[in-house]
Amino acid sequence: MPFLSALVLGVGVLCLIDLVLTVGVIRRLRTHEEMLAARPGVSPPIVLPPGATIGAFSAVSTDGVHVSAETLTAPALVGVFSPDCPACGDRLPQFAERARSYPGGRGSVLAVLVGTEEEVAAQRRALEPVALVLVEEYGTGVTKALRVQGFPSLALLDGHGRVLASGSTLADLDVLPASA
The missing domain is CATH 3.40.30.10 (Glutaredoxin)
Known part of the structure; x- marks a missing residue:
């Protein structure tokens, strides 16, 4: 029985550590998402921008x-x-x-x-x-x-x-x- 109790306690601690790490990863991802969203001009222009000259055609x-x-x-x-x-x-x-x-x-x-x-x-x-x-x-x-x-x-x-x-x-x- 003591072995089973120790095993259950060990699994419980492992699950708790996993939960804490998962919450930390989610927070980091949200922070990175906010940082990326705040960057202006991240996406490339869909067509030549103002000031550029059209190529030959x-x-x-x-x-x-x-x-x-x-x-x-x-x-x-x-x-x-x-x-x-x-x-x-x-x-x-x-x-x-x-x-x-x-x-x-x-x-x-x-x-x-x-x-x-x-x-x-x-x-x-x-x-x-x-x-x-x-x-x-x-x-x-x-x-x-x-x-x-x-x-x-x-x-x-x-x-x-x-x-x-x-x-x-x-x-x-x-x-x-x-x-x-």
């Missing part, structure tokens, strides 16, 4: 208009969307509405659809009345030139290919830096 829109970094000589609104992106379903109609009233009209708005013609057919129909639509594979053309890392990616460009504002929401485009 050349493409033909779905209606036959040649578009390149060199043809963007006026401020341009650019939106990059994917059919597999849930947020794109919400932002695409908002982008189309903004494009309707964008200065310079349809020729100053680029809508880039990443996917096959079949995959982007509905998005294409929604955007063609208000934008020059480009259909391309991810990592080519405009997605490469803007260094797109996710969807949707939105940008305002000046007439020299410099990014004035960028992000994943239209509100991000409304925040222009003081030097713009």
